[in-house]
Amino acid sequence: xxxxxxxxxxxxxxxxxxxxxxxxxxxxxxxxxxxxxxxxxxxxxxxxxxxxxxxxxxxxxxxxxxxxxxxxxxxxxxxxxxxxxxxxxxxxxxxxxxxxxxxxxxxxxxxxxxxxxxxxxxxxxxxxxxxxxxxxxxxxxxxxxxxxxxxxxxxxxxxxxxxxxxxxxxxxxxxxxxxxxxxxxxxxxxxxxxxxxxxxxxxxxxxxxxxxxxxxxxxxxxxxxxxxxxxxxxxxxxxxxxxxxxxxxxxxxxxxxxxxxxxxxxxxxxxxxxxxxxxxxxxxxxxxxxxxxxxxxxxxxxxxxxxxxxxxxxxxxxxxxxxxxxxxxxxxxxxxxxxxxxxxxxxxxxxxxxxxxxxxx
Amino acid sequence: xxxxxxxxxxxxxxxxxxxxxxxxxxxxxxxxxxxxxxxxxxxxxxxxxxxxxxxxxxxxxxxxxxxxxxxxxxxxxxxxxxxxxxxxxxxxxxxxxxxxxxxxxxxxxxxxxxxxxxxxxxxxxxxxxxxxxxxxxxxxxxxxxxxxxxxxxxxxxxxxxxxxxxxxxxxxxxxxxxxxxxxxxxxxxxxxxxxxxxxxxxxxxxxxxxxxxxxxxxxxxxxxxxxxxxxxxxxxxxxxxxxxxxxxxxxxxxxxxxxxxxxxxxxxxxxxxxxxxxxxxxxxxxxxxxxxxxxxxxxxxxxxxxxxxxxxxxxxxxxxxxxxxxxxxxxxxxxxxxxxxxxxxxxxxxxxxxxxxxxxx
Numbered sequence: 001x002x003x004x005x006x007x008x009x010x011x012x013x014x015x016x017x018x019x020x021x022x023x024x025x026x027x028x029x030x031x032x033x034x035x036x037x038x039x040x041x042x043x044x045x046x047x048x049x050x051x052x053x054x055x056x057x058x059x060x061x062x063x064x065x066x067x068x069x070x071x072x073x074x075x076x077x078x079x080x081x082x083x084x085x086x087x088x089x090x091x092x093x094x095x096x097x098x099x100x101x102x103x104x105x106x107x108x109x110x111x112x113x114x115x116x117x118x119x120x121x122x123x124x125x126x127x128x129x130x131x132x133x134x135x136x137x138x139x140x141x142x143x144x145x146x147x148x149x150x151x152x153x154x155x156x157x158x159x160x161x162x163x164x165x166x167x168x169x170x171x172x173x174x175x176x177x178x179x180x181x182x183x184x185x186x187x188x189x190x191x192x193x194x195x196x197x198x199x200x201x202x203x204x205x206x207x208x209x210x211x212x213x214x215x216x217x218x219x220x221x222x223x224x225x226x227x228x229x230x231x232x233x234x235x236x237x238x239x240x241x242x243x244x245x246x247x248x249x250x251x252x253x254x255x256x257x258x259x260x261x262x263x264x265x266x267x268x269x270x271x272x273x274x275x276x277x278x279x280x281x282x283x284x285x286x287x288x289x290x291x292x293x294x295x296x297x298x299x300x301x302x303x304x305x306x307x308x309x310x311x312x313x314x315x316x317x318x319x320x321x322x323x324x325x326x327x328x329x330x331x332x333x334x335x336x337x338x339x340x341x342x343x344x345x346x347x348x349x350x351x352x353x354x355x356x357x358x359x360x361x
Numbered sequence: 362x363x364x365x366x367x368x369x370x371x372x373x374x375x376x377x378x379x380x381x382x383x384x385x386x387x388x389x390x391x392x393x394x395x396x397x398x399x400x401x402x403x404x405x406x407x408x409x410x411x412x413x414x415x416x417x418x419x420x421x422x423x424x425x426x427x428x429x430x431x432x433x434x435x436x437x438x439x440x441x442x443x444x445x446x447x448x449x450x451x452x453x454x455x456x457x458x459x460x461x462x463x464x465x466x467x468x469x470x471x472x473x474x475x476x477x478x479x480x481x482x483x484x485x486x487x488x489x490x491x492x493x494x495x496x497x498x499x500x501x502x503x504x505x506x507x508x509x510x511x512x513x514x515x516x517x518x519x520x521x522x523x524x525x526x527x528x529x530x531x532x533x534x535x536x537x538x539x540x541x542x543x544x545x546x547x548x549x550x551x552x553x554x555x556x557x558x559x560x561x562x563x564x565x566x567x568x569x570x571x572x573x574x575x576x577x578x579x580x581x582x583x584x585x586x587x588x589x590x591x592x593x594x595x596x597x598x599x600x601x602x603x604x605x606x607x608x609x610x611x612x613x614x615x616x617x618x619x620x621x622x623x624x625x626x627x628x629x630x631x632x633x634x635x636x637x638x639x640x641x642x643x644x645x646x647x648x649x650x651x652x653x654x655x656x657x658x659x660x661x662x663x664x665x666x667x668x669x670x671x672x673x674x675x676x677x678x679x680x681x682x683x684x685x686x687x688x689x690x691x692x693x694x695x696x697x698x699x700x701x702x703x704x705x706x707x708x709x710x711x712x713x714x715x716x717x718x719x720x721x722x
């Protein structure tokens with residue numbers, strides 16, 4: 001029986017968790033999940049280990065991040081890490097990794113997972129993953145759809161059809177990020193799931209789709225496969241230089257004539273902002289999320305605050321008479337903003353880019 | 362002609378500028394005045410130097426603070442520093458220092474000044490001081506009264522009578538901290554000045570008043586004067602152990618049958634809280650006081666904030682979408698509070714005392 005391989009997408013350079021996430025230490029390398037001191041990436045690998053051992057995992061990331069990634073995941077062999085020379089969104093990264101897997105076994109089942117999400121119930125997660133693997137083994141590209149818990153307008157949705165096998169449904173279509181009204185309808189109707197960017201397919205099958213829909217990318221991969229291993233670095237550069245930047249959703253998944261979806265509820269979060277981090281965190285009786293480390297934070301006459309202290313150099317963070325703020329302390333930055341402005345952290349990052357403050361990015 | 366001596370009161374342990382002011386480094390040792398990197402104490406000495414040279418200055422402080430005080434004022438001789446074994450308010454401190462001066466010259470003019478205030482116009486300050494010295498030389502205990510610039514309810518006021526000599530008025534009476542309505546009347550009426558705790562008198566004259574009004578303190582001083590210099594440390598301890606804790610205002614000044622006051626306007630501030638620090642500070646076009654150090658603070662979409670960065674370990678302090686906050690960063694603390702709550706910083710200090718967090722006090 002064909003074995004399962006995992007492709008972990010770890011190329012993101014998300015700025016919404018600045019100042020903890022940085023160009024050199026992006027979100028997936030940060031311990032942002034509640035009740036854990038591990039990075040999101042390490043948790044992603046750990047969560048998957050009983051499904052797919054480290055020697056069958058690939059990590060697709062940017063070339064600059066390779067040393068940090070290898071250091072974070074010492075159990076993975078050196079060749080498990082694919083370094084993209086330039087960011088070209090998810091389709092080229094997934095296609096390249098899949099072609100590496102296909103070289104070993106064209107019938108392999110490939111599991112594609114983001115590296116920067118949180119899962120509260122890993123046991124339930126693995127049960128859903130096993131169902132999705134079986135669906136992919138049956139020859140249909142499969143995704144996991146998260147049962148929505150609120151009318152979130154920040155996600156794409158997947159409309160679900162009838163149950164085809166135990167836990168496996170027909171995916172009717174992908175829906176773009178909706179309005180609030182539409183999102184409320186989706187949650188009430190029970191027929192829409194969040195698209196969490198998790199995909200399951202046979203290696204050869206995905207490469208066939210790439211050949212049909214993204215011919216430039218397919219040509220680059222073909223060239224890469226013909227290149228002797230000693231010259232592959234240059235071939236990878238050419239591949240990324242000449243392919244278009246496109247997501248796997250838009251380039252392939254939304255265009256498939258047939259797709260399956262496995263609905264899942266395992267406490268998933270995309271950890272989209274400091275607001276999400278506050279929602280997931282343990283809180284005191286007044287809704288203050290003060291993080292680990294007793295006595296490291298003190299709130300008098302305030303509620304609903306998120307405090308993140310530096311792990312290396314914690315200081316007493318004392319809040320008096322303020323509510324619903326995020327206060328984030330790292331080795332070189334102190335950030336203060338209202339929780340409701342969490343999405344705008346990127347504007348601080350943009351301003352620092354304008355000032356050319358490289359050390360702080 | 363009798364010379365002028367200065368008694369600088371530096372025993373305060375103010376908590377309203379926590380976390381910059383600490384037990385071991387109280388407010389007078391901090392650089393809290395705008396546009397200056399010197400401590401308030403060093404500025405007090407500097408402001409007075411042309412009136413009274415360092416060898417005629419005494420610094421009354423707590424015994425614990427003696428090493429820090431000596432380090433801060435290396436130009437003063439070692440014997441200039443009087444270390445109070447326990448805090449007993451201003452009357453014992455001033456009486457002790459005056460008795461030391463009287464031993465050198467009973468006719469000396471004594472200038473008593475707090476060490477933790479700010480003065481924007483030192484030239485005008487010195488002109489007022491010279492007038493007050495001349496008034497004291499004429500045999501009447503004299504104070505400086507600050508012309509009020511707002512109806513502040515945090516100060517005591519002095520009611521002013523007719524002009525006796527150029528710039529010198531009769532002081533009619535001391536008035537306790539007033540209600541807002543009363544304070545508005547005072548400001549509008551032009552007959553009330555702020556009591557800034559500055560006093561001028563002949564040494565012997567003050568000691569006569571102490572003998573009349575504070576006999577226990579006078580007896581302790583008498584005993585001290587009779588004690589051989591090698592045993593004086595013990596005599597000082599006895600003096601402070603047996604005297605009552607009382608301010609010079611309440612113990613002596615408010616009870617005088619005759620007193621003079623010199624009105625002054627020299628940009629005086631008692632620097633009472635972070636709110637006052639913000640009021641005095643240089644601000645950007647949106648009322649943000651970001652302190653010295655370009656690029657050390659960044660405010661997006663916010664106004665009226667006070668940012669105080671650590672001098673030793675500055676970090677980028679980034680504020681997004683918050684207004685009228687104080688953010689104070691020291692080597693071991695980050696404090697965030699609304700400016701309007703500045704008076705309540707002491708409640709944070711009280712909570713840390715309750716937690717026995719000595720390192721942070």
